[in-house]
Amino acid sequence: MANPDQEIWAGMRAHLRAEHPSVCRQWFDEIEPLGLTGGVLYLRASSDVHRNYLARQCAEVFNDAARIVADHFLTVRFLGPEEQPAPTRGSGVTPRQSTRGLGLDLNPDNGFEQFVTGPGNRLAHAASVAVAANPGKAYNPLFIHGGVGLGKTHLLQAICLQIASERPEAVVYYTSCDDFLSQFMDAVRGGEMAQFRHRFRDVDVLVIDDIHFLGERDRSQEEFFHTFNALHSASKQIILSSDEKPGEIPKLEDRLISRFQWGLVAEVEPPCFETRVAILQQKARLRGFDLPDDAAAHIAALIDTNIRQLEGAITNLQHVAKVEKRPIDLALTRQTLGELPAASGSPVQGPSLPQIAEAVIDFYQVRLTDLQGRRRHRSVALPRQVCMYLARRRTLHSLDEIGGYFGGRDHTTVMHAIRTVETKRQADSGLSALLDTLEHRLATAGRDRA
Numbered sequence: 001m002a003n004p005d006q007e008i009w010a011g012m013r014a015h016l017r018a019e020h021p022s023v024c025r026q027w028f029d030e031i032e033p034l035g036l037t038g039g040v041l042y043l044r045a046s047s048d049v050h051r052n053y054l055a056r057q058c059a060e061v062f063n064d065a066a067r068i069v070a071d072h073f074l075t076v077r078f079l080g081p082e083e084q085p086a087p088t089r090g091s092g093v094t095p096r097q098s099t100r101g102l103g104l105d106l107n108p109d110n111g112f113e114q115f116v117t118g119p120g121n122r123l124a125h126a127a128s129v130a131v132a133a134n135p136g137k138a139y140n141p142l143f144i145h146g147g148v149g150l151g152k153t154h155l156l157q158a159i160c161l162q163i164a165s166e167r168p169e170a171v172v173y174y175t176s177c178d179d180f181l182s183q184f185m186d187a188v189r190g191g192e193m194a195q196f197r198h199r200f201r202d203v204d205v206l207v208i209d210d211i212h213f214l215g216e217r218d219r220s221q222e223e224f225f226h227t228f229n230a231l232h233s234a235s236k237q238i239i240l241s242s243d244e245k246p247g248e249i250p251k252l253e254d255r256l257i258s259r260f261q262w263g264l265v266a267e268v269e270p271p272c273f274e275t276r277v278a279i280l281q282q283k284a285r286l287r288g289f290d291l292p293d294d295a296a297a298h299i300a301a302l303i304d305t306n307i308r309q310l311e312g313a314i315t316n317l318q319h320v321a322k323v324e325k326r327p328i329d330l331a332l333t334r335q336t337l338g339e340l341p342a343a344s345g346s347p348v349q350g351p352s353l354p355q356i357a358e359a360v361i362d363f364y365q366v367r368l369t370d371l372q373g374r375r376r377h378r379s380v381a382l383p384r385q386v387c388m389y390l391a392r393r394r395t396l397h398s399l400d401e402i403g404g405y406f407g408g409r410d411h412t413t414v415m416h417a418i419r420t421v422e423t424k425r426q427a428d429s430g431l432s433a434l435l436d437t438l439e440h441r442l443a444t445a446g447r448d449r450a
Helices: 003-018 026-030 046-072 122-133 150-168 177-190 193-201 218-232 256-262 273-286 293-302 307-324 332-339 353-364 378-394 399-405 411-427 429-449
Strands: 032-037 040-044 076-080 142-146 174-176 204-207 237-242 265-269
Touching: 003 026, 003 032, 003 040, 003 046, 026 399, 040 177, 046 076, 046 142, 046 411, 122 142, 122 150, 122 265, 122 273, 142 150, 150 174, 150 204, 174 177, 174 307, 177 204, 177 218, 177 293, 218 237, 218 256, 265 332, 273 307, 273 411, 293 307, 293 332, 293 378, 293 411, 307 332, 353 378, 353 399, 353 429, 378 411, 378 429, 399 411, 411 429
Parallel strands: 040 076, 142 237, 142 265, 174 204, 204 237
Antiparallel strands: 032 040
């Protein structure tokens, strides 16, 4: 081999993509092989955050890939931008923990560039960007709340990642409320409160996830109250997340509720259909593949609760595609994740496309030729979009099949129609009530058809 480390690394990437697709990330292509020394292959990551992630999440599969590709025992060591390979045979490199990485490790997948904005998270995203650009001055504290799996942790880590990149001298402590409570109890039992206070108060930015667990912990609330005051009076940034608003956290003291509301309280709501589609395609790109529009739309219609379930769907698809050696498309998506559920949760037989058209025609008093024609006037465009929206929700037809019935339109037009109606439904209670009525009628039609 002229460049054995380069060839081994290229072979490792190919092996990982084939055998461990869910582990792979686009940024793996930025990893630099530094050479082989004493049976150790040194790989340099673009940042300490990336290095820590590789060491924590990928060491086992990277070592296995190296041994398979090289056909002999080989160990992988990950280095940060400033680290150098060990100069002597057999010596390894222990990843150092930078000051900005105090507390829990950060995930490089959780940067602002990977966060998909939509109507339900735009305020929280904008506030997070402002805080990352100007910590301690924009909004202090920043309190982000919302249901499980909606992106709160992503925003918190994105702030940390940007500050780490732009202000390397800053001391950022990112942790969970559970970890804060555990460390507090350990400090009390061990008589180490001075060290505990130094750890949480001598920082530039304190970020605590799931602060709602602080409720019902009287001694911990007292300690956090003084920690909050010390940081805030020193203009140090405080960032918190919770499943509930400050005033709705059970048994949280009024003085803490008041302080949590001093800065900005921003809610993260469940993503709309359009946002879910964009999130799915972003997650797929991060893993190095393109998710077809119709497959993304199918998953987005199936899963409307939280982002973690969307990510789980992507992981399941990758696994099945690997096992069956098939491309990820609508057919595989339907096979892996199932068909669209009815409101009751049972499989959809669904009304026919003509039945959907008839129900919409009856309400809007338009003609079938109008729905299937090329007119774009609002009196026809909205009913046509409603037809496509209902067809996607209540039938098993693909986007192309729906578009074909309603005037030979392509799948992108159908996706646009679905997004438009879903957005209008959220803003217009009258339209929402109409759609509920139509869906009820169509559900009956589907049962009769079955």
